[in-house]
Each structure stands twice: as structure tokens, then as C-alpha cells.
Amino acid sequence: MLRNSLIGSLRQIKPILCSQSLRSLSNGANSGLTTIEVDDKSGIATLSMNLPPVNTLTLNLMHDLIDSINQIECNKSRGLILTSSNDKVFSAGLDLKELYKPDQERLKEFWTIFQDLWLALHLCGIPTAAAINGHAPAAGCIMATACEYRVMLPDFVIGVHATRFSFLVSKWMMLSYQSVLPRRIVERALNQGKLFSTQEALEVGLIDEVAGSKKEALAQCAAFIGTFDKANPIARTLTKRMCRDSDVTELLRDRAGDLRACVDYINTPLFQEGLSAHLEGLKEKK
Numbered sequence: 001m002l003r004n005s006l007i008g009s010l011r012q013i014k015p016i017l018c019s020q021s022l023r024s025l026s027n028g029a030n031s032g033l034t035t036i037e038v039d040d041k042s043g044i045a046t047l048s049m050n051l052p053p054v055n056t057l058t059l060n061l062m063h064d065l066i067d068s069i070n071q072i073e074c075n076k077s078r079g080l081i082l083t084s085s086n087d088k089v090f091s092a093g094l095d096l097k098e099l100y101k102p103d104q105e106r107l108k109e110f111w112t113i114f115q116d117l118w119l120a121l122h123l124c125g126i127p128t129a130a131a132i133n134g135h136a137p138a139a140g141c142i143m144a145t146a147c148e149y150r151v152m153l154p155d156f157v158i159g160v161h162a163t164r165f166s167f168l169v170s171k172w173m174m175l176s177y178q179s180v181l182p183r184r185i186v187e188r189a190l191n192q193g194k195l196f197s198t199q200e201a202l203e204v205g206l207i208d209e210v211a212g213s214k215k216e217a218l219a220q221c222a223a224f225i226g227t228f229d230k231a232n233p234i235a236r237t238l239t240k241r242m243c244r245d246s247d248v249t250e251l252l253r254d255r256a257g258d259l260r261a262c263v264d265y266i267n268t269p270l271f272q273e274g275l276s277a278h279l280e281g282l283k284e285k286k
């Protein structure tokens with residue numbers, strides 16, 4: 001929808017083709033792993049990830065997220081708040097089981113939909129904010145940085161700790177991180193595989209605010225979305241797109257090349273051994 005038309009021309013406004021009314025959001029053909037609630041007064045949509053136990057980004061959850069983002073945009077909501085139904089985990093990032101000894105065709109589909117999700121969030125025409133009500137490692141952090149504002153609850157962690165398991169990240173994932181944090185901090189944090197506590201994340205600017213509860217986090221995100229009330233929505237969308245153009249172009253100019261590089265890397269013994277040890281570590285934690 002909006003994202004697809006943007007791929008053709010990043011600077012054009014999509015004609016509004018969607019005809020659903022604002023309050024009639026349903027999850028249509030998706031797997032029901034997300035829910036959308038639209039506040040009657042503010043017109044702001046809250047999009048919750050709901051895949052127990054830890055909102056791993058499976059093919060189905062990513063599909064549902066993209067579908068929900070498209071629905072919210074098409075229904076002309078005033079803004080989108082991304083959050084989790086789980087009160088301890090925002091998202092545990094990509095589903096590691098999809099990366100371990102993968103079926104090659106499925107892995108291609110998996111990585112492509114992850115690219116799609118990043119584009120959907122990055123190019124979402126309405127204001128976006130993340131209410132981070134739990135841990136947000138790896139792709140959980142990348143999703144949050146693709147939003148325009150982040151409010152987090154205390155005593156959780158956020159960051160991209162890929163190097164701890166011999167993982168690399170694609171350049172567009174790094175750019176997302178770098179759109180929020182200064183380059184020197186990103187370089188250090190990525191190389192260390194650092195997970196920031198809520199307080200550390202606030203101090204470096206990875207998050208914008210801390211909230212005492214999920215309710216407060218949602219209210220703070222809504223207040224942020226309200227700050228755009230005086231902006232013309234079309235001018236705002238075009239300006240957001242212009243600001244994000246170079247990061248998005250980095251992925252769009254060679255999506256197939258990114259896919260090839262990732263698939264190749266995931267198939268290396270270095271990656272598979274690191275992943276196997278990481279999966280063991282998660283089991284042994286119990």
C-alpha cells in the first residue's frame with residue numbers, strides 16, 4: 001500500500017485508496033498475532049504485538065505487523081503507537097529458530113519480510129512512537145528505532161547485542177540505530193554487543209522518556225503524536241520521508257544483494273555455531 005507506492009517514488013504522495021472507516025479496524029486475513037485499538041477521542045491507534053512468550057518476530061508476526069501498519073495508515077489514524085501485550089518483553093527480536101539450519105527458500109522469505117517490516121515502519125506516513133514495555137533486544141530495538149519516538153519502562157534492556165553470538169547486522173539495520181544515536185556510540189555499542197538498561201538508554205538518547213507504567217508510556221507517546229497537530233499532514237509525511245530518504249534508499253537500491261549477503265552469512269559455520277551456543281544458553285537459563 002503506502003509503502004509499495006513509495007518504493008516507486010519516495011517523494012510522491014499516495015492517493016488514498018483505502019475506504020474503511022476510522023473505527024472499523026479489524027485484523028482481516030492476518031493470523032491474529034497483533035491487535036489494533038483506536039482511541040475514540042484522539043484517533044491514535046495502538047498496535048500491540050501478541051505472540052507469547054516473548055513476541056519473537058516469526059514470519060506470521062511480521063506479516064501481521066505489516067498488515068496492521070497498512071490498515072492503520074489506510075484508516076487515517078492520527079498516529080501509531082507500537083507496543084506489546086506482554087508485560088516483560090516488547091520483542092525478543094527475530095525468531096532464532098528460523099535462522100538455525102534453515103530451509104533456504106523459507107530463509108529468503110523470512111529475511112525479505114523482515115526487510116518489508118522495516119520499510120513499513122520506516123515509511124509509515126503517520127507519526128509513530130514505541131511504548132517499550134519490556135525488553136527490546138536486537139530486532140526489537142531496531143523496530144523501536146524505526147519509530148519516531150520511544151518511551152520505555154524501567155528495569156528492562158534495549159540494544160543490538162548481535163556480536164555476542166557472532167551475528168552481523170545489515171547496513172540498513174545499523175542506519176536505523178544510527179538515526180537515533182551518534183555514530184561513535186553506535187559503533188562502540190554494536191562492537192561491544194551492548195544492551196542498555198532503561199536508564200542508560202535515556203542517558204545516551206536511545207529512548208526519549210521513561211514512564212512509570214504502560215498506561216503512562218502510552219499517554220506520553222500520545223502526547224508526542226499530539227505535537228504534530230499544527231503540521232499539515234501531507235507536508236509532514238513528505239518531510240519525514242525526505243529525512244529518512246538516504247537510509248531507506250540504502251536498502252531499496254539493492255534489496256536482492258542484501259538478501260544474498262544475509263543468506264550467505266547465516267549459512268556460515270561461524271554464524272551457525274554462534275547461534276547454536278546462544279540457543280543452548282537460552283535453554284540453560286531455566
Ligand SMILES: CCCCCCCC/C=C\C=C\CC(=O)SCCNC(=O)CCNC(=O)[C@H](O)C(C)(C)COP(=O)(O)OP(=O)(O)OC[C@H]1O[C@@H](n2cnc3c(N)ncnc32)[C@H](O)[C@@H]1OP(=O)(O)O
Pocket residue numbers: 053054056088089091092093094095096097135137138139140162167168169170171261262265266282283285
Ligand atoms: C553482510 C551482512 C550480513 C548480515 C547478516 C545478518 C544475519 C542475521 C543476524 C543478526 C540478526 C539480528 C537480529 C535479531 O533480532 S536476532 C534475535 C536476537 N534476540 C535475542 O538474542 C533475544 C534472546 N532472548 C532473550 O534474551 C530473552 O528471551 C528475553 C527477550 C530477555 C526474555 O527473557 P525471559 O522473559 O526470561 O524469557 P526466556 O528467555 O525464558 O524465553 C522464553 C522462551 O522463548 C525463547 N526465545 C527467546 N528469545 C527467542 C528468539 N529470539 N527466538 C526464538 N526463541 C526465543 C526461549 O528460548 C524460551 O523458549 P523455551 O520456553 O522453549 O525454553
